[in-house]
Amino acid sequence: MSIYVTRPFLPPKEEFLKKVSDIFDRGILTNQGPNVQEFEQTMRKFLGIEHFHYVTNGTIALQLALHALGITEGEVITTPFSYVATVSSILWERCTPVFVDIEPKNFTIDVSKIEEAITPRTKAIMPVHVFGYACDVDAIESIAKKHDLKVIYDAAHTFGSFYKGRALCSYGDISTLSFHATKLFHTIEGGGCLVQDKDVSDKLNLLRRFGHEGDSHYMLGINAKQDEFNAAMGLCNFRYLKEIIAERKKISELYNSLLIKKIERPKEQRNLEYNYAYYPVLFESENELLAAFDRLRKMDIYPRRYFYPSLNKLHYLKVKNNNPISEDISSRIACLPLFVGMKEETVKAICSRL
Numbered sequence: 001m002s003i004y005v006t007r008p009f010l011p012p013k014e015e016f017l018k019k020v021s022d023i024f025d026r027g028i029l030t031n032q033g034p035n036v037q038e039f040e041q042t043m044r045k046f047l048g049i050e051h052f053h054y055v056t057n058g059t060i061a062l063q064l065a066l067h068a069l070g071i072t073e074g075e076v077i078t079t080p081f082s083y084v085a086t087v088s089s090i091l092w093e094r095c096t097p098v099f100v101d102i103e104p105k106n107f108t109i110d111v112s113k114i115e116e117a118i119t120p121r122t123k124a125i126m127p128v129h130v131f132g133y134a135c136d137v138d139a140i141e142s143i144a145k146k147h148d149l150k151v152i153y154d155a156a157h158t159f160g161s162f163y164k165g166r167a168l169c170s171y172g173d174i175s176t177l178s179f180h181a182t183k184l185f186h187t188i189e190g191g192g193c194l195v196q197d198k199d200v201s202d203k204l205n206l207l208r209r210f211g212h213e214g215d216s217h218y219m220l221g222i223n224a225k226q227d228e229f230n231a232a233m234g235l236c237n238f239r240y241l242k243e244i245i246a247e248r249k250k251i252s253e254l255y256n257s258l259l260i261k262k263i264e265r266p267k268e269q270r271n272l273e274y275n276y277a278y279y280p281v282l283f284e285s286e287n288e289l290l291a292a293f294d295r296l297r298k299m300d301i302y303p304r305r306y307f308y309p310s311l312n313k314l315h316y317l318k319v320k321n322n323n324p325i326s327e328d329i330s331s332r333i334a335c336l337p338l339f340v341g342m343k344e345e346t347v348k349a350i351c352s353r354l
């Protein structure tokens with residue numbers, strides 16, 4: 001069987017089918033049904049935040065975040081080292097992304113370069129806790145305060161990570177999550193918004209369901225409501241979160257023991273209780289990466305280039321700037337296969353080919 005970078009976790013079939021059967025009995029499929037409500041309550045409790053909204057995916061979560069904070073034009077400072085949805089959400093909301101290069105240890109936005117990118121048109125900072133590593137949240141908060149900017153974290157990789165005793169996805173004015181099937185914890189498709197301020201939270205809640213309540217239309221909205229089947233998958237998977245993280249940790253440590261001296265890895269962070277969301281490795285050059293991919297392909301194993309290209313290189317951007325560190329890292333980084341149920345022999349085989 002082919003081995004890809006990930007394989008979605010699936011709960012025992014009977015547990016999911018029981019919930020599906022309950023949905024059939026109730027006849028409620030969507031519009032804040034009982035599963036969605038239970039899922040939201042579960043998330044609030046687990047993440048330690050009052051305002052959490054479950055939405056259809058992590059990309060619309062970012063778009064809703066911008067909208068709920070009133071950012072519908074102007075510049076948004078972000079990182080070039082992320083999945084494309086970070087920047088596409090900014091562009092889709094008719095804002096201009098301004099890229100600030102990353103630091104080379106954990107590949108998050110370089111906070112020492114943020115202030116020089118701020119202009120009178122800057123509205124917000126959208127950093128990414130890439131691979132589940134924490135951005136310098138304290139520095140970002142003080143820069144944002146000083147310049148009166150909003151902070152939206154793309155926290156798509158952080159579910160299950162805790163930083164300084166707090167869920168890593170609970171920092172900033174809003175943090176967004178993705179519950180896509182490729183993520184460590186998923187609801188097939190899905191996303192979430194964690195909001196600090198109650199008024200912003202109420203607005204976001206209205207925005208995600210057409211901006212109206214009954215016959216009262218408050219604002220222009222969109223449909224980002226999640227349904228009962230996805231929530232059922234989330235509730236089933238959540239029961240296994242501890243096991244999922246523990247198994248990913250075990251596989252990551254096996255990789256560590258077989259690879260650590262030969263291949264460069266992100267640095268461990270103090271104060272971070274890591275979720276083992278990914279296993280990124282840095283090759284010495286792009287050619288080395290491609291050669292390793294070739295060797296693995298012969299064994300039907302397919303790591304992935306996360307993230308390539310560096311987003312400042314997207315051809316549809318109007319303004320392009322250089323981000324040498326991100327471009328360099330992007331050219332030679334890959335994530336190795338990591339998923340629940342991965343066999344020890346597979347890890348060993350991969351390491352022997354690297």
Ligand SMILES: *Cc1c(COP(=O)(O)O)cnc(C)c1O
Pocket residue numbers: 057058059060082083085086128154156157177178179180190191
């Ligand atoms: C997966 C991901 C998204 C998008 O989430 P979807 O649920 O697939 O829309 C956004 N940002 C990052 C960093 C991601 O990895």
